[in-house]
Amino acid sequence: MSGSALPLEIVDLRTTLFTRRGEMKAVDGLSLTVAAGETVALVGESGCGKSLSALSIMRLLPDPPARIVGGQVKLNGRDIVPLPEEAMLGIRGKEIGMIFQDPLSSLNPVATVEKQIVEVLMTHTELGRGQARVRAHELLELVGMPDAARRLDAYPHQLSGGMCQRVIIAMAIACSPSVLIADEPTTALDVTVQAQVLALLKKLQADAGMAMIFITHDLGVVAETADRVVVMYAGRKVEEASVDDLFENPLHPYTVGLIGATPTPGAERAERLADIPGMVPPLNALPQGCAFAPRCPRVMDRCLTQKPALTAPAPGRLVACFAAERT
């Protein structure tokens, strides 16, 4: 790239929860880059720090208890971590858009679709109310809302989940952000609508060249949408690879477990899905060594006392595991 900065570059991001039961490292040294037009999936079980990472990037952490204690989040080359809140107001929605998990509850129940989109447009652009209305209509057509003109006057409860998610996507891309964070955008939708929304996101991303972070625990969705995958466990990145490499040859035992726990079509019905024994350890009681060690099938003595660092076993791949290093 000739001098132009990446849309999103996260360097050693650390977010800590300061609670009565002690400090918990919810995001512990996450580094991540997303190029324009690229989709990076953030994968992991519940409670492994995916959503807190996203909120850290948006600087929307609930403070107290959560606070960014270190690292950089570079948006188009500018570190936004030290910026004051007022400056963030101009960045959120304009440079970074975000899509949330539950479409229906992400819309204001007492405002019409049109009003909500117009609000966003008027926050960040110089458009007058009339122009913003016209633009709102265009945006709804852009996100493939059926019968867009009529839906402008609809209230959220009059729309289906899929339609609500389209409205939210329209609001997120209204000001053409360079980075889009989608936090489990399809989890609350049924499967057919899920496919439509994923296709829509892919198309919008390709058209606008947005960088996208896609947070999910659904590996099927990952395979469909992502270019690169970052697997997180207990606040740390444990593996990063291109989507093909990851599914073909997962290196970290946790990734292996995740893939094994996903049903594949065509597999024997009778065969029980492999599960990962145990649960994600609570963040205030992390083991001394590798956080995954207590659940790991390939655990070694060393894993219990030392934290494995990220190493690059092949170009474009990263893994934090002693066992994976040896093989």
Add this chain to the structure above:
Amino acid sequence: MQRFEFLGRFARNRGAFVGACLILLVALMAAFASVFFPTDPLRIVGLPELWPGEDPEFPLGTDSLGRDILSMIVHGARATLLIGLFASAVATIIGVGVGAIAGFFGGWVDEVAMRAAELFQTIPNLIFVLTIVVILGSTLTNIVIAIGIVSWTPIARMTRAEFLSLRDREFVQACRSMGMSDFRIIVSEILPNALPPVIVLSSLVVAGAILFESAVSFLGLGDPNVASWGRLVGDGRQLIRSSWYICAIPGIAIMITVLCLNLVGDGLNDALNPKLRDR
């Protein structure tokens, strides 16, 4: 379309419908008072202490000074309603402001605001109103402000409770992620969601304010230049054994109006209650 649905739900409550009609009547009476009775209602126009029906010129009789009671009731409606509405407006503005800030920001802001509200709640309302009126002077504005100051606490608590339950909802988070400032989120996103119960409460505060004003006037601390209903009751106080109608007529007017306002409040509650919507 939506508005008609709302009116339909409101009218389904018979009491509320009747109440609203009567309030409307009183409001019209207040609005056109000077058309019906162009002269000053406080002017002496006939013999004193004429009983209702005694003289067809004064259908509701005259008071101890010979002033037309009907004229005073009609003109008094204006003063009484205005006091009620403005006092309620003052209480609503203070209450919503304090409640919204306390509920939205939480923490020490919330603590301070709620302790302040509790302080106001511990002082007996009527005594507080009387104190303020005595200190500031018996003008209409001061009475309105005094009533507003004692009536804001329930509105503040209600607004705070609504804000507490709404501020962590996902749509508020979504608004934040779109770069809206706290002020915009409070005013244009959360407030419209929090308003329905507040509106109900405000309509009840109007009724309460009318009662407060009546009590203040009855005790002789009302604005001497305004013929409010409470003052009429107060003026008839001395003659309550012989000419009790002088007290009773404005008293009934107050009672009916307050009752109607309460009925309207109930109707609004039914009509605005989201749980009853779409049924």
